[in-house]
Amino acid sequence: MKPAASLPPDRQAVFRRAERLSWLTIGYLASTITLLALVLGSSEALKTAWFDDVLSLFPPILFLVGSKIAARKPDVNYPFGYGRAVSAAYLGASVALLGVGAYLLVDSGLKLIARQHPSIGGIVLFGHVLWHGWVAVPVLLWSGLPAIFLGRAKIPLADALHDKVLLADAKMNAADWQTAGAALLGLLGVAYGLWWADAAAGALISLDILRDGVSNVRAALADLMDRRPQNLPDADDDPLPAQITDFLERQDWVDDAVVRIREQGRRFLAEALVVPSREAGLVGNIARASREACELDWRLLQLVIMPVERIPDDVQGRRPDRPERGEDAQGRRPQQARRSGAPAGAPPAGGA
Amino acid sequence: MYLLRRRSFWALGFATLLAGCGAPRDPQGTSARIQGGFMKVGVAENAPWVRFVGDEPAGVEPQLVREFAQAHAARIQWVRGGESRLLPQLERGELDLVVGGVTSKTPWAAKLGPTRPYVEAAGDRHVWLAAPGENRFLLELDRFLQGRGDEARRLLQAERGA
Numbered sequence: 001m002k003p004a005a006s007l008p009p010d011r012q013a014v015f016r017r018a019e020r021l022s023w024l025t026i027g028y029l030a031s032t033i034t035l036l037a038l039v040l041g042s043s044e045a046l047k048t049a050w051f052d053d054v055l056s057l058f059p060p061i062l063f064l065v066g067s068k069i070a071a072r073k074p075d076v077n078y079p080f081g082y083g084r085a086v087s088a089a090y091l092g093a094s095v096a097l098l099g100v101g102a103y104l105l106v107d108s109g110l111k112l113i114a115r116q117h118p119s120i121g122g123i124v125l126f127g128h129v130l131w132h133g134w135v136a137v138p139v140l141l142w143s144g145l146p147a148i149f150l151g152r153a154k155i156p157l158a159d160a161l162h163d164k165v166l167l168a169d170a171k172m173n174a175a176d177w178q179t180a181g182a183a184l185l186g187l188l189g190v191a192y193g194l195w196w197a198d199a200a201a202g203a204l205i206s207l208d209i210l211r212d213g214v215s216n217v218r219a220a221l222a223d224l225m226d227r228r229p230q231n232l233p234d235a236d237d238d239p240l241p242a243q244i245t246d247f248l249e250r251q252d253w254v255d256d257a258v259v260r261i262r263e264q265g266r267r268f269l270a271e272a273l274v275v276p277s278r279e280a281g282l283v284g285n286i287a288r289a290s291r292e293a294c295e296l297d298w299r300l301l302q303l304v305i306m307p308v309e310r311i312p313d314d315v316q317g318r319r320p321d322r323p324e325r326g327e328d329a330q331g332r333r334p335q336q337a338r339r340s341g342a343p344a345g346a347p348p349a350g351g352a
Numbered sequence: 353m354y355l356l357r358r359r360s361f362w363a364l365g366f367a368t369l370l371a372g373c374g375a376p377r378d379p380q381g382t383s384a385r386i387q388g389g390f391m392k393v394g395v396a397e398n399a400p401w402v403r404f405v406g407d408e409p410a411g412v413e414p415q416l417v418r419e420f421a422q423a424h425a426a427r428i429q430w431v432r433g434g435e436s437r438l439l440p441q442l443e444r445g446e447l448d449l450v451v452g453g454v455t456s457k458t459p460w461a462a463k464l465g466p467t468r469p470y471v472e473a474a475g476d477r478h479v480w481l482a483a484p485g486e487n488r489f490l491l492e493l494d495r496f497l498q499g500r501g502d503e504a505r506r507l508l509q510a511e512r513g514a
Binding site: 042116117118119120121122123124129131133190191192193194195 | 376377378379462463464465466467468482484485486487490491493494495498
């Protein structure tokens with residue numbers, strides 16, 4: 001199934017634009033990687049800039065390939081579908097980012113400690129011998145400037161599609177001007193005779209890669225650990241769980257409801273534990289409520305409603321919507337003794 | 353944001369232009385010192401590239417080194433020895449240049465300042481080794497050697513014939 005087909009019509013055009021930009025990014029990065037490889041020489045700053053560009057290839061490839069994989073319909077072996085494949089690949093890519101960033105930081109640091117002077121001599125271009133550093137300047141400008149525009153174009157698309165991988169891609173592109181700038185300053189420093197400028201610039205760039213790695217690992221882990229959804233790109237909590245809870249509690253056949261949502265790629269899967277007030281027509285009520293809830297937000301793929309006699313204790317203690325029941329949204333208990341004397345988390349008197 | 357970026361890029365461009373005058377520089381001032389001064393050149397025996405007539409170095413590379421020194425009005429102080437003794441000295445900056453039929457595959461290339469290969473013989477590309485980080489000196493060596501490929505081959509022929 002084509003990835004765009006699984007999205008609502010108004011998002012399909014956005015997705016196709018994101019696809020085109022991803023291909024453009026891959027082509028552009030291929031050019032910068034080739035050019036940087038030619039002017040690398042023995043400059044630490046250029047080497048880290050090159051690594052940065054190679055690592056930047058992961059997110060767009062992940063976006064394109066991941067979208068195809070996640071769109072596969074669930075089958076007998078994978079009854080929950082293939083959505084998690086993208087999350088796993090995202091974690092792998094983030095760890096790679098973290099690892100390479102750490103390695104480069106240590107590499108640059110060692111060069112500084114060992115006081116290694118970078119030897120950057122001449123390069124032959126069209127029969128003339130030019131200083132290697134000057135030839136690197138236009139290459140760095142090419143690797144830094146167009147990336148800014150690519151990144152800025154992708155951020156609103158990532159927001160509209162609720163796509164973490166695309167957002168990571170956009171942020172890495174938008175920050176490319178810092179990498180190019182640092183490498184340029186490093187080369188200028190070496191040109192002035194400051195031998196440490198090259199390794200220092202390399203260290204700065206690797207710190208940036210490391211930081212990207214850390215934030216991406218956190219996002220990937222949150223995804224795999226079923227953290228409650230966050231708004232992209234602000235990262236405060238998404239209001240959807242509360243919206244669905246409200247919707248369910250407004251139904252006349254519902255007494256109490258607890259909603260848990262987890263993310264699978266771009267879509268949300270929701271589970272609700274519902275204490276019904278009457279059992280007549282329960283199945284029909286549940287089916288109708290599931291359908292209507294999914295119309296609340298395009299990202300919600302399904303709402304599974306489970307009728308229960310009462311909300312279980314362990315779930316009761318963790319509801320973000322009812323903090324006065326014993327724990328606040330962060331799970332901390334209030335300091336003062338409870339008025340009723342009953343242990344926190346006990347079911348309300350009279351049951352369901 | 354745009355304005356800030358444009359300003360800093362103008363500043364960068366200006367700095368680049370400034371740096372263009374007189375850059376790249378040598379952290380240890382090698383180029384400035386050899387101009388009209390002296391240069392310490394390590395020579396490792398490796399016929400036909402470097403051989404010795406008594407105590408005087410002769411062969412393809414010492415001949416080219418003499419031409420380079422002449423172009424910079426520098427006196428040469430030859431230091432004779434094996435590669436394993438000369439190269440650590442070069443790394444510490446006690447020598448300016450080491451020649452001895454060194455090829456581009458030398459494992460010392462990462463720690464020292466190899467020139468661009470200037471001639472190819474028997475499948476190996478030959479370089480000279482300069483003190484690490486002396487980039488202006490290295491650039492001047494590169495410029496000098498770039499036009500000397502044919503001359504190097506002629507000298508090599510002559511050495512082999514002799």
